Amino acid sequence: MTKKSPQTTLIHSDYRAPAGFDAFPTAIHHASTVLFKDVASMRASDWKNKDAYTYGLHGTPTTFTLEARLAEIEGGNHCLLAPSGLAAISMVDLALLKSGDDVLLPDNVYNPNRELGRWLSSDFGITARFYDPLVGAGIADLIQPNTRLVWTEAPGSVSMEVPDLRAISDAAHAKGVLVALDNTWAAGLALRGFDVGADIVMQALTKYQSGGSDVLMGAVITRERALNDRIAQAHMRLGLGVGADDAYLVLRGLETMQLRFDAHDRAAREVAAWLKARPEIARVLHPAFDDCPGHETWKRDFTGAGGLFSVLFDARYTEEQTDRFVDALHLFGIGYSWGGTHSLAVPYRIQAMRRGWSDAGILVRFNIGLEAVDDLIADLEQAFAHLS
Numbered sequence: 011m012t013k014k015s016p017q018t019t020l021i022h023s024d025y026r027a028p029a030g031f032d033a034f035p036t037a038i039h040h041a042s043t044v045l046f047k048d049v050a051s052m053r054a055s056d057w058k059n060k061d062a063y064t065y066g067l068h069g070t071p072t073t074f075t076l077e078a079r080l081a082e083i084e085g086g087n088h089c090l091l092a093p094s095g096l097a098a099i100s101m102v103d104l105a106l107l108k109s110g111d112d113v114l115l116p117d118n119v120y121n122p123n124r125e126l127g128r129w130l131s132s133d134f135g136i137t138a139r140f141y142d143p144l145v146g147a148g149i150a151d152l153i154q155p156n157t158r159l160v161w162t163e164a165p166g167s168v169s170m171e172v173p174d175l176r177a178i179s180d181a182a183h184a185k186g187v188l189v190a191l192d193n194t195w196a197a198g199l200a201l202r203g204f205d206v207g208a209d210i211v212m213q214a215l216t217k218y219q220s221g222g223s224d225v226l227m228g229a230v231i232t233r234e235r236a237l238n239d240r241i242a243q244a245h246m247r248l249g250l251g252v253g254a255d256d257a258y259l260v261l262r263g264l265e266t267m268q269l270r271f272d273a274h275d276r277a278a279r280e281v282a283a284w285l286k287a288r289p290e291i292a293r294v295l296h297p298a299f300d301d302c303p304g305h306e307t308w309k310r311d312f313t314g315a316g317g318l319f320s321v322l323f324d325a326r327y328t329e330e331q332t333d334r335f336v337d338a339l340h341l342f343g344i345g346y347s348w349g350g351t352h353s354l355a356v357p358y359r360i361q362a363m364r365r366g367w368s369d370a371g372i373l374v375r376f377n378i379g380l381e382a383v384d385d386l387i388a389d390l391e392q393a394f395a396h397l398s
């Protein structure tokens with residue numbers, strides 16, 4: 011080859027680092043273009059084949075490694091990554107639903123999923139209907155000939171009812187309907203979705219998997235190859251790639267996820283028990299506590315609970331008073347999402363969110379982070395003084 015100009019030399023170098031490097035972290039591969047060794051191998055390539063690489067959007071060693079680890083934790087065989095948990099949810103809907111179809115969603119579903127359902131109904135000729143999360147086997151009565159998908163969420167991440175996933179799955183499968191589970195709360199640790207009958211398990215990796223409140227990502231995990239391939243078509247058509255650095259952060263978070271999850275779980279139960287004894291609190295909505303609807307189902311199916319739960323204030327307190335309580339907290343941030351090291355508190359207007367919600371009290375949801383429990387309790391105690 012003729013001598014290259016400095017400008018070309020800056021871009022084309024003959025140096026190759028020696029092969030054989032090994033270390034614990036998964037390498038971060040940044041790539042849009044993936045290089046083929048010749049035209050024949052480019053022509054022979056297939057984006058669906060995960061034994062090889064075609065284009066950054068369809069996978070790199072970094073994203074394939076993350077997919078494989080997530081599938082393994084959940085007990086599935088295939089995994090697709092999306093740039094947020096919500097993108098993972100919409101990918102499932104767009105893959106499996108078409109005009110004329112019907113989808114069932116629990117009435118306590120993650121609110122943006124409800125919003126997506128409304129959009130499918132208003133603009134895409136798909137009906138989205140909402141069911142009582144405690145419906146159990148009664149879901150059979152709601153399934154129509156055009157129902158294609160039943161979404162479940164365990165528990166609903168604001169009002170915390172634990173659905174009977176086995177009963178819902180059995181009834182749906184008897185009618186040939188697929189079941190998708192939003193398993194973000196249990197992270198594939200406290201519940202493995204396929205064990206209770208889900209066909210598709212979705213997780214917001216934004217929560218415990220990343221663990222740092224610094225990444226948005228979602229995953230869709232399946233066991234059946236044909237089902238994965240249908241969802242993969244939507245993944246490709248919608249162009250739902252994830253960034254290499256973000257994938258790395260989730261891979262790094264996974265190694266400590268079980269330890270963090272267990273620590274969140276222990277701390278949340280302590281804080282919830284303390285709150286339950288307070289006269290200001292009417293009910294604690296934590297699946298491990300018996301005032302939580304679906305508590306018996308949680309005991310049967312789950313092995314843990316993580317750090318997220320809600321409380322209902324006594325009905326004598328106004329929203330103005332409970333807002334003052336939340337504002338007075340020092341260690342609890344006010345903000346959405348959860349699963350990170352920092353504790354959070356968010357008031358919800360639950361009566362406006364749900365059909366037939368009978369409790370009058372104000373709902374506040376807590377994410378218990380990894381701060382010392384005594385400090386969190388002292389903070390809550392001083393905030394209670396601001397109620398009146």
Ligand SMILES: *Cc1c(COP(=O)(O)O)cnc(C)c1O
Nearest residue numbers: 094095096120167194214216227
């Ligand atoms: C956070 C969350 C999502 C969405 O995840 P994002 O990454 O924030 O889009 C979906 N479902 C549940 C239950 C969640 O808590």
